[in-house]
Amino acid sequence: MSTAALSQLASLNEERLSFEGRIQAMEAVVAGSNPKACAGDFIDLLPHIGPFITALKRPILMSQLPWTAEDSVATRWIYDVCHRLAVVGRETGAAIALSDPSGRMLAAHTLFYMGEALKCEIAIGVQKPHDYAGLHAIMKWAISHRCECARIALALDGAVAACTIEGLYFRALLLADFAGGNLSCQQIEILDAWIVMWMPMIRSARICPPGAPRRADLDSEAGLRRGPRTDGGPSLYLPQPPIEKAYRAIVQALHEGQVLPEKGLASEFPVEEHVAVLEVIREALARSRGDYAPRHDRRPASVIVEAHVGIEEIANSALSTPDRRQFGARRPTDIIFEHKRRLLHLVDVSELGLGFEEAETPRGEITLGDIIAVRLGPASPVVALGKVVRRIPVTEQGGFSLGVRILSKAPQRVVVAPGTATKNAAAPVLIYVPGEDDSGRHDGFLVSERDFAQAGPISVCVGASIVTLRFNRVRDRGRGWILAGFEILDARAAGSRSAEADPGLTACAARH
């Protein structure tokens, strides 16, 4: 390590220790007889610790490399500090007189730190139980003092943001909702930047708007829920139109070639990450409009299954015929090349998804957007093919909880006629993913990004026919793969004259 790096590390450690000392002092005051004495110090801390936290996050989030142990330690430190400050803020707020002018600032800062801590859970795992009751208590206090909409200037990410207690309250609840593993650390920062940017537009309603809007039950210990409350308790609803307006404004800005916000950490992330967050918001908005069916029942399970990740591995292992590849058995090549299997603990099942827990695997991490297949038993013909849509740490030792959305329960490897495929020397590996509809309009092919980009018309063997098709759209995509829609250009019998003229097609038909 260079001298400059060492001195930078020493400086960072010194600053960390300094902040920890200040927080410890506040904790001591809160535990003593006069908690309100630390209100000033508490409010004064944000403009100092905020930029330091951003400076810690920037190199971690901008790096394309896997996280190092130091990155994990730094993230854990950010969580601990924000969590402790939220506790200090709550206890100080509870102790000061309700009419104290610093009450609003205390409430705003406390809500801010709660949100910051929640964001870290994507990296360090969900820290249950969440203090939702504490969040609701602050909001109830603000409502009773009619200051929930009062604008409060907070120094965030190098600029002054116009916040409200109501906005910061819903920010924390929304971050808790989205920090369940379906956004990456970069993406949650983007979402947070948008929430802060549009905070003045976040206004709740006491009466449930049409559809299934998100709802906060003020007398509960739960986070956001959906739809109207039926027991008549006090709830706040998030109306859709302002959020949709904000969504459209962000899309319009991207049409004009601008990333929003224009400054700050989130503006430095790739456009592709912004698009991914927009997609998640679009789905959430559609769900709030009531366009989505309710979630299917989950059934608990407790089995170990072997998972295959990536198109090549799925095609060669999970979808190979049972006589060639006994489920769970090790092939001679596995032993020679020390091929280690990736075993996952299946913990719940529904018709649309699978929930896994993954111990630290010797074969590399499974990450958001990976394509994954599991055969559900030695005798079972069912191979579930799915996309990893949720991933969150569950243990300090590196285990992860994975949520997989099932794309198909009957994927098939397709034989491609040699020489008819892409500009690559090798024929593409294709996996046929049938849709639910018998018309075939929802069918697709799983194909690598590279093959999709280079593919012209492709001939595949189906039964006694040879079908020429062309990919024409992307139905879904993830890390290195695309689920491509297609159109059929031609179909003919394998023995027809045109097929015989092409030795590749004849060979293909013979193999099939």
Place this chain on the structure above:
Amino acid sequence: MDFIVAFVLTYFLVALAIANRGWTGLAPRGARAAPVIADNSHVTPPPPRPAPAHPPARADAWRVPNSPQARTRDRYVAARFPGIARRAADLAKLERVIPAARLFFEEGQGDRAIELLDLATEEYPDSDALRLAQLEIAFLLRDAALFCDRAREFRQVLPQSPEWSEIARLGRHIAPGEPLFGHGIQSPERSECWPATPNWIQMSWDLAAEVLAAEFHRESRRGASHCAEGSLDMTEMEVVS
């Protein structure tokens, strides 16, 4: 003596007025609905923003080739519409864009179809094919506000288009009473049913491809005996040793 008393009184009154203005006179009267509480007493103000190196982006800065805005727009188009366009200029390929928009619409992603055509129209505002396709999708989505909005734009940009009569015919169905579309002749029985659409979205009249797709689906499912689909039955699952 009276002069000194008057001077001292005036001094205090002026000082009081200045102090009073300092507390209350800074904010305009009309801006008190949502009080801004700046904790000037406690919070150190954030560092001032550095002056921008270049003037703020205008809404059409993306039209400048190779500008940062153009590059951002290109990356957005590629990420949002993979497989259809790798950069905004690819949206000129109408034979690809319009069928793609139609497929989005058919798969229940009407908003995506409209956005794709919006982007393409921004690139090529004089293309009537793009605008007509967008109008037809707005019509099929039964979105009267969107249809009227796009029809108004169409009339403004392409006032001499021979397709206007067709647009007006659809407009009278989706937004009856809208002055933009005039009062065409409609028999009562015809106005009840949904009118025929002009196929500006290039839907194929040839059903062969759809028949082939259904056959492909059936053959694929039949041919894969070892890949039978089933429900996720827990009894099928066994522990891997």
